[in-house]
């Protein structure tokens with residue numbers, strides 16, 4: 260893998276990481292007891308004490324929970340990719356150990372498998 264390409268992906272992954280963390284920060288709090296710091300708890304925003312407000316809060320909280328779990332997943336993928344850069348293993352398919360196509364990494368810098376394996380393992384078209 261070319262150094263310039265790797266550098267570009269490193270920058271993009273770090274930018275992505277910042278973005279996800281700031282999104283998470285808006286609707287959740289980092290779980291201080293989590294070992295690897297990758298757990299976030301959705302915050303319950305208290306907008307008021309009327310019954311109507313409470314319904315809104317519960318609804319909102321439910322939505323936040325699912326957004327938080329999506330964001331947590333993205334953050335884990337991005338951090339895994341950053342860790343693999345540090346280990347010099349970035350861009351290697353976790354299944355077949357071949358280099359992942361640059362075009363695929365361009366589209367999704369945190370990809371951990373090549374298109375061929377991704378299709379084989381997830382049945383995606």
Ligand SMILES: [Zn+2]
Nearest residue numbers: 352355373376
């Ligand atoms: Zn593969």
